Amino acid sequence: MGAMEEGGKVATSVVDSLKGTPMVLALLVINAVFIGFLTYVAHTMSKKNQADVIANQELIKQILNTCFDKHGQIDENRSVVFKEKP
Numbered sequence: 001m002g003a004m005e006e007g008g009k010v011a012t013s014v015v016d017s018l019k020g021t022p023m024v025l026a027l028l029v030i031n032a033v034f035i036g037f038l039t040y041v042a043h044t045m046s047k048k049n050q051a052d053v054i055a056n057q058e059l060i061k062q063i064l065n066t067c068f069d070k071h072g073q074i075d076e077n078r079s080v081v082f083k084e085k086p
Contacts, residue, residue, distance in 0.1 A: 018025045 018028075
């Protein structure tokens with residue numbers, strides 16, 4: 001017998017055994033949905049975190065360019081003005 005037939009037999013036996021215990025089938029479905037939800041949340045949080053890091057890097061560049069001259073010395077004539085977030 002080939003691998004396809006064996007795989008089909010295993011799948012059939014799993015489905016037959018789950019027919020007798022619907023609670024186990026429900027738990028499997030709920031776990032799959034939960035893992036999908038956690039994956040979505042992790043991906044969304046990662047994207048937001050990456051956007052926050054980029055924004056902070058830009059703010060730091062702006063502060064450094066405002067406070068220091070070309071030679072890395074503090075420029076006494078410049079000041080940093082922070083914009084309030086809405």
